[in-house]
Amino acid sequence: xxxxxxxxxxxxxxxxxxxxxxxxxxxxxxxxxxxxxxxxxxxxxxxxxxxxxxxxxxxxxxxxxxxxxxxxxxxxxxxxxxxxxxxxxxxxxxxxxxxxxxxxxxxxxxxxxxxxxxxxxxxxxxxxxxxxxxxxxxxxxxxxxxxxxxxxxxxxxxxxxxxxxxxxxxxxxxxxxxxxxxxxxxxxxxxxxxxxxxxxxxxxxxxxxxxxxxxxxxxxxxxxxxxxxxxxxxxxxxxxxxxxxxxxxxxxxxxxxxxxxxxxxxxxxxxxxxxxxxxxxxxxxxxxxxxxxxxxxx
Numbered sequence: 459x460x461x462x463x464x465x466x467x468x469x470x471x472x473x474x475x476x477x478x479x480x481x482x483x484x485x486x487x488x489x490x491x492x493x494x495x496x497x498x499x500x501x502x503x504x505x506x507x508x509x510x511x512x513x514x515x516x517x518x519x520x521x522x523x524x525x526x527x528x529x530x531x532x533x534x535x536x537x538x539x540x541x542x543x544x545x546x547x548x549x550x551x552x553x554x555x556x557x558x559x560x561x562x563x564x565x566x567x568x569x570x571x572x573x574x575x576x577x578x579x580x581x582x583x584x585x586x587x588x589x590x591x592x593x594x595x596x597x598x599x600x601x602x603x604x605x606x607x608x609x610x611x612x613x614x615x616x617x618x619x620x621x622x623x624x625x626x627x628x629x630x631x632x633x634x635x636x637x638x639x640x641x642x643x644x645x646x647x648x649x650x651x652x653x654x655x656x657x658x659x660x661x662x663x664x665x666x667x668x669x670x671x672x673x674x675x676x677x678x679x680x681x682x683x684x685x686x687x688x689x690x691x692x693x694x695x696x697x698x699x700x701x702x703x704x705x706x707x708x709x710x711x712x713x714x715x716x717x718x719x720x721x722x723x724x725x726x727x728x729x730x731x732x733x734x735x736x737x738x739x740x741x742x743x744x745x746x747x748x749x750x751x752x753x754x755x756x
Contacts, residue, residue, distance in 0.1 A: 464561055473569050479563045488512040491734035492675040513667040515555040522561050523672030523679045525641050526634035531572045531621040535748055537704050542640040545702055551742040562684050563637035564651040575643050579650035585661035589691055591653045600688035609731035613723040616676050620706025653683030671702040676724045686732050700725045700735035701746040718752040
């Protein structure tokens, strides 16, 4: 069940209502999904594979994870601010094709009580889940912890909570009060941080394909009750928008690489053990988003 999507990755759905990307000459194309697979069982050697796939937009949702208005880590907060513009362009393209947008700012949904987006999530009819939802808790919410039997340990050490600010590290605190005000919440969008409400929304609309974006990949984008581990375990076809995410990683910790290489390592971990990824540019055109401080190869 974890990799049900892989068996279907080569299938091409009818183009009407399918996710498409601008191509040279004005034609339409499909998304390039990247995955890591073992060269052979037990070898420990991984190879990268890419496959083209078209998803029916009407059966697809994008979940925006924890794009808060502030963060206890100043550098993390600044990077979220950088993501706002590219995220809005990505979401606008998704809506235009009929994709459901679900905003998931954990622990601050109370700010949105009475709004159409919040009401949409709360009023979706209850749907039973094929497997139990996560019951463990972290930071006051249900949480899907690292599954040692399935994925092993993460490739970065985030035990210090990952502040990447130079010099004195920021004090951990709950700095957020709402989703970043710059992220557009438009009619037809939903808003929830609850795993059951998310499942209800997906089932009510016959959604099979789920894209995760937002922050932070090594923590919330993997572990929240609406995020990658949970959605894969529930049997959805899941993908990560790999240029629209970030990690909580301090380069002073193992493996001692720069922050953005650390993020790439976690993306590789996701591609090996959980789901494929794609660049948002493959959907909306242009170039993949890149943080200003990421000077690699420039």
